[in-house]
Amino acid sequence: QVQLVQSGAEVKKPGASVKVSCKASGYTFTSYDINWVRQATGQGLEWMGWMNPNSGNTGYAQKFQGRVTMTRNTSISTAYMELSSLRSEDTAVYYCAVDTAMLDAFDIWGQGTMVTVSS
Amino acid sequence: QSALTQPASVSGSPGQSITISCTGTSSDVGGYNYVSWYQQHPGKAPKLMIYDVSNRPSGVSNRFSGSKSGNTASLTISGLQAEDEADYYCSSYTSSSTLEVFGGGTKLTVL
Numbered sequence: 001q002v003q004l005v006q007s008g009a010e011v012k013k014p015g016a017s018v019k020v021s022c023k024a025s026g027y028t029f030t031s032y033d034i035n036w037v038r039q040a041t042g043q044g045l046e047w048m049g050w051m052n053p054n055s056g057n058t059g060y061a062q063k064f065q066g067r068v069t070m071t072r073n074t075s076i077s078t079a080y081m082e083l084s085s086l087r088s089e090d091t092a093v094y095y096c097a098v099d100t101a102m103l104d105a106f107d108i109w110g111q112g113t114m115v116t117v118s119s
Numbered sequence: 120q121s122a123l124t125q126p127a128s129v130s131g132s133p134g135q136s137i138t139i140s141c142t143g144t145s146s147d148v149g150g151y152n153y154v155s156w157y158q159q160h161p162g163k164a165p166k167l168m169i170y171d172v173s174n175r176p177s178g179v180s181n182r183f184s185g186s187k188s189g190n191t192a193s194l195t196i197s198g199l200q201a202e203d204e205a206d207y208y209c210s211s212y213t214s215s216s217t218l219e220v221f222g223g224g225t226k227l228t229v230l
Contacts, residue, residue: 035219037165045157045165045208047219061217095164104212105155105170112164 002026004096004110011116017084020113022096029077030054032098035106036070036081040092048094051079086117122220123148123209130228136197139225141209142190147220149190153212156185156194159224160205168207169194196227204229 007021022034036048049060051070058070069082079096094113097106124142131137141148141156148154154172157165167176169185172192182197192211196203209222 037221044223045210045221047210047217047221050218059216059218062215063217097165101176103155103167103170103174103176104153105167105210106157106165107167107170107176109164109166 002100002108004098004108006094006096006110006113009114009116011118012086014087014117014119016086016117017082018086018115019080019082020094020096020115022079022081022110024077024079024098027100029072030074032100034070034072034079035097035099036068037095037097037106038092039095039112040089043092046092048081053079083115086115088117091115091117122213122217123211123222125207125209125222125225127223128226128228130230131196131199132230133199133201135199136195137199137227138196139194139207139209139227141192141194141211141222143192143211143213143220144190146215147211147213148187148192148209150214151212152187154185154187154192155210156183157208157210158203158205159208165208199229201229203227 005023030053033050035050051058053072072079096110156169159165172187173185206224213220
């Protein structure tokens with residue numbers, strides 16, 4: 001079945017970087033854009049950006065421009081989201097999500113990766 | 120502050136109907152028919168319930184329906200069931216450089 005499996009929880013210090021992975025299975029990895037969405041504890045969802053796994057083209061939310069980088073390794077069907085210059089406000093669950101059915105919405109989500117930023 | 124405005128909470132008794140609103144602007148909700156709704160249970164990833172304003176993905180109960188008027192979209196859940204208790208988020212395409220915006224979420228309590 002179609003699924004996205006993300007890497008495990010991370011604890012980072014302020015100023016550091018974190019790289020979260022998202023491994024796709026059950027479909028052709030290069031067929032659908034990978035989106036990243038985060039959710040701070042007890043808060044709402046926040047879209048961070050997208051990446052086309054075929055071309056590598058990306059688009060980032062203005063809030064994260066200059067701090068986020070989305071990449072992929074097509075040989076292992078895995079997408080990555082790296083966030084730099086971490087601060088406490090970046091503590092959140094990070095999700096990857098795709099639209100595999102051309103619904104203009106995210107029908108498949110990863111299980112989420114908790115990133116904690118603490119000194 | 121979220122780009123789309125939702126009520127913080129709504130509640131209803133089993134069997135009743137509830138409606139959750141999602142208010143945006145002409146640059147997002149009002150300008151495009153790309154409004155979607157997600158259900159999220161505690162500790163779980165969001166689940167798509169409605170796409171393109173009023174369409175249900177395969178497998179989603181027909182008790183869930185969506186609509187839009189002007190800059191406000193709505194999610195209606197009829198015949199409330201205990202399992203519907205969750206957080207609900209609306210989302211819309213936006214013409215800004217941030218292509219997708221979410222609402223702040225609404226906590227549904229089934230009394």
